[in-house]
Amino acid sequence: MRDRPPPPGTPPGPPPAAPRTAPTRRALLRAAGALGATAATGGLLTGCGTAIGQGFTGGAGPASKLDFWNPFTGGDGARMVEMERAYRERHPGIDLNATTFVWGDPYYTKLTLATLGDRPPQVAITHLSKIPTLAGAGLLREIGDDELAAQGMTADRFDERAWQKAHHDGALRAIPLDTHPFVLYVRTDIAKKAGLLGPGGALPDVDGPEEFLDALRAAKEVTGAWGCSIASTKDPSTCFRLFWSLYRQLGGQLVADEGQRVVIDMAAAEEAFAYVQRLTREKLVPTGVDSPGAITLLTSGRAGFLLDGVWQILAVQDAKVPFDMRPFPRIFREAAYACHADSHGLVLPKSPSEKAQRADTALEFVRSLLDASDAWAGGGHVPAWLPTQRSAAYRKLEPQSHYAAAADGAAYDPSAWYSGAGSSLHNRLGDVCASVLGGRTAPGRGAARMREELRELAATPSPL
Amino acid sequence: MLAPFGFFYLVFLIGPLLYLLVAGFFNTSLVKGGLGEWVGLENYRRAMSTEEFWTSLWHSMWFTVLTTVPLVLLALVLALLTDRFSQGRWFFRLAFFAPFVLPSSVISLMFMWIFADQIGLAQSWAKSLGSETPPSWLGDPDWAMLSIAAATVWWTIGFNFVIYLAALQEIPRDVHEAAALDGAGPWQRIRHVVVPMLGRATTLVTVLQLVASLKVFDQIYMMTGGGPDRATEPALLYVYNTGFTEGRVGYASTVSLVLFVVILLISLVWFALLRRTEKEG
DSSP states (O other): OTTOOOOTTOOOOOOOOOOSSOOOHHHHHHHHHHHHHHHHHHHHHTGGGSHHHHHHHOOOOOTTEEEEEEOOOHHHHHHHHHHHHHHHHHOTTSEEEEEEOOTTHHHHHHHHHHHHTTOOOSEEEEEGGGHHHHHHTTOBOOOOHHHHHHTTOOGGGBOHHHHHHTEETTEEOOEEOEEEEEEEEEEHHHHHHTTOOOGGGOOOOOOSHHHHHHHHHHHHHHHSSEEEEOOOSSOHHHHHHHHHHHHHHTTOOOEETTTTEEOOOHHHHHHHHHHHHHHHHTTSSOSSOOHHHHHHHHHTTSEEEEEEEGGGHHHHHHTTOOEEEEEOOOOOOSSSOOEEEEOEEEEOBOOSSHHHHOHHHHHHHHHHHHHTHHHHHTTTOEESBHHHHTSHHHHHSTTGGGGGGGGGGEEOOOSSTTOSTTOHHHHHHHHHHHHHHTTSSOHHHHHHHHHHHHHHHHHSOOOO | OHHHHHHHHIIIIIHHHHHHHHHTTBTOOTTSSSOOOBOTTHHHHHHHTOHHHHHHHHHHHHHHHHHHHHHHHHHHHHHHHHHTOSSSHHHHHHHHHGGGGSOHHHHHHHHHHHTOTTTOHHHHHHHHTTOSSOOOTTTSTTTHHHHHHHHHHHHHHHHHHHHHHHHHHHSOHHHHHHHHHTTOOHHHHIIIIIHHHTHHHHHHHHHHHHHHHHTOOHHHHHHTTTOSTTTTOOHHHHHHIIIIISOOHHHHHHHHHHHHHHHHHHHHHHHHHHHHHHHHO
16 A cells, blocks of 8 residues: 555545534534445445555556555665665556565465455566466466567567476466575685685686685684684575585485475485585574674674675675675586576466456556666576666666576576475475584484474375 | 443454464465365374474473573562562662563664674673673573573563552561561562462463463564574464465464463463462462
8 A cells, every 4th residue: 555646637626615613513513424324335336446445446547546565674665665666757657556575485475365255466576496386376377479569579588497387387477587696705804814805806716625725714714713704594595505515516306396396415415414514514604693693793703704685785884894795606517507596476366357457557657666676686696687687787787686696507496385485495494404503413413303294295285 | 331342252262262263274365265175183283292292392491491580580579678668669670660661673683783792782792701602692592581581571571560569568568567566577478478468469460471471472583583593483483484485374374373272271271270279278
């Protein structure tokens, strides 16, 4: 309900007629009663037009109204509001009604229940890792090539990996907006003191298992505290991202058949865990910091590196310290380069009628957001819209453009009803990884625990 | 007069409870409409054979033990001490009750700072007391629950304290005087006169406290999210995880119902025990 401008073309109504004489109490009461009655009938008559009216009647609402739901707060939220404003300016005839919910379960439960209850928004944001669940439950409208092309959106204009991930059962279910990989933040001043910067201030070469550890050791010598910080307290997702990035570089897979079969590669999992434990055994990485703490260690100069998602760029920038970013290092060479990533995409939740769906208006809005995705890129996300990703303006955007290549190695969550952003897979496997990182679980035991968790999840009846 | 209340009671309490009871026999899903398919006792069988269900139930009980004991005993001690002040009693009443007014989100944020690693107050206190490597209060599976329990005691002790203080003021002065005349010292007066006369307040405080502690959710959800390694996951968080994160509403309904019955049984048994000792007394 926020950010809703007054509908265009409605002049303020005439002021209510003022009583000529001083009103008596009874007259006032009567007037108030009449006013209430008018408001009530008026509300009933125009009920289909208001959000509350629609809630009760399930009506399609006026064709000019476009509901858009998103889970963006903070810096991302401010950018999204800016992008919505650009759309409103160009489409004054559309009443764009953008609603923001709290990220995570609160957002996805509302989106799911509104769609089941035939009152979905016309457009909504989702993580592409949630597509298997949402599309598997039949909540998302398929998006046809023709209607997409009518708005100038074709497959060749999107980042390939995100585009693939936006499909389910061979049909397109979402339009990718970005890719947000797990990356490496570098304090350039610390790296310089540690002798890690190459000629011209180029980023340190930290690829390879020993090379990365050497870089952390050098940084630790400068900071006197830590080499690199990683959030491991109350942040299972970050731990999962670390494990998944390493494990995918070893070529491992976790589950197959939409999560029904466990195919974990125990040797690879143990190797990835052994490396994770090397980071903490040498005290190069702290074991007890949460997400804000991990960022503070970097910005306060007590760690030279930070492994985290690109969306933390705003928090690091706010600290006004010299820093740079680069893709997650290539530690292992057993498989193609990989780093954990997810994407935001725009979906059209299934409406009860075409009239309520308003797919054309919705897609026009999506296109407008894509065109404005240079603003979105400022928040750290790599734009999936190639005209933006390949633009000169984006290439000049620093440090955002330095890690754009990470999108090519984007390793999404395995496809399963229990995977995706904030899912049980993240919570359970992330817990195991945090335990290994903290030295409470040995690598081999960690891999075995992971297999147990996966077997339990795979044996759980799917809600789909 | 009862009609409006009855209506809301029916629609918002009895109705959902019946739905919960029914959904527990179906594989109801959050991402699909309707109740789903009838699965009979499958959800119950699965819950009973799932380790996480039992550990989460145990965590709720453990949290209840960790909080109820100090929250009752400490509240009584504080009330007894405060009652001795003839002047300025309002100050202690306010001071001890004030934290109770704070919302759970506020105390969670406060204690997340206090318990934070490296920068938190709790670690620097531990260091000044001589501990060289203070534990990670919320990050160590052995300490996390204790830390949350300590925060909860600080937060909610005011409620029990106020009830005890009110009950203490109900005790007539003559009883104290009579006991003193009979030669009872201060400690004996507390032990044999005051505490027995607080019996009804104790029943109220302990039953309310048991129920409140068994349904702990807010502060754990915010402070640790059930971690580390699920060491602080209480039963209600398990319900939340299975119902909302995983979308298995039917199964989550079953677990909620079991939890409901457990809380009801514990409260009833406790209530009956207290009643009997009271009568014997």
